[in-house]
Amino acid sequence: MTIAQRLRDDRGALSLEAVILFPVIIMVLLLVVALGRIGSANNAVDTAARNAARAASLERNGGSASSAGQQMAQMVLGEQGLQCTATSISVSTGGFSAPIGTPASTTATVTCTVRLSDIGLPGLPGAKTMTSSFTSSIDSYRQRADRTSA
Template structure:
């Protein structure tokens, strides 16, 4: 009998759990990267929709609807997305800025060190076209 008999089995027993944990960690990080990409896309869609509105109030409404529609059916976004449209520069040639917040549920990955939930934020900025701008109504007016 040789002295190194069984050493390969022992190495596999010690290394396999670390390899599995590493793969699970990569899966969790991949999920967060995918979720961030979708939140950024929702912010982009919301900003584009808001930039096409005819009034500031419509821009806020359209941004919320587009952000919600973009993340509709995503069960990882707990409580649904929160969409905030900033129309401080509402004028022809101005810009509209949209932020989308989403709490990502990672509770099934918490045993490998990821937090239970992680808030992701997506930002987007879109120009207001000179030729489609039609109103001066602000979001604060009735």
């Protein structure tokens, strides 16, 4: 076999290509997993905030509205299978002290920190915090317990 024939020989080229491309393919797959987890978590936090604000707006006073909103947000996060390392749920209840006939609303804010460190992608942060707020109108003509009508 001459030197020219050896230089044209393709044996081992596929192995070399596989060794080079395999880590790149793994990194792309891990990136897809990370982006999927972030997107899913963001969707779950949005849903939790929306449902919490709606549940709070159906109550008659601020105390029960706050409690109903927090319970709903926890339930939605649990149903979505989202495991937050830190969770914060707040429901504004100032609208319940508005006089009957006055437009009022309540806002629920849900914050969840999602762990990303188990994915193992270099350069990816260990956790990402997602926050979502949603405002729901309180029925203007529904009796509220926080304020008595004259």
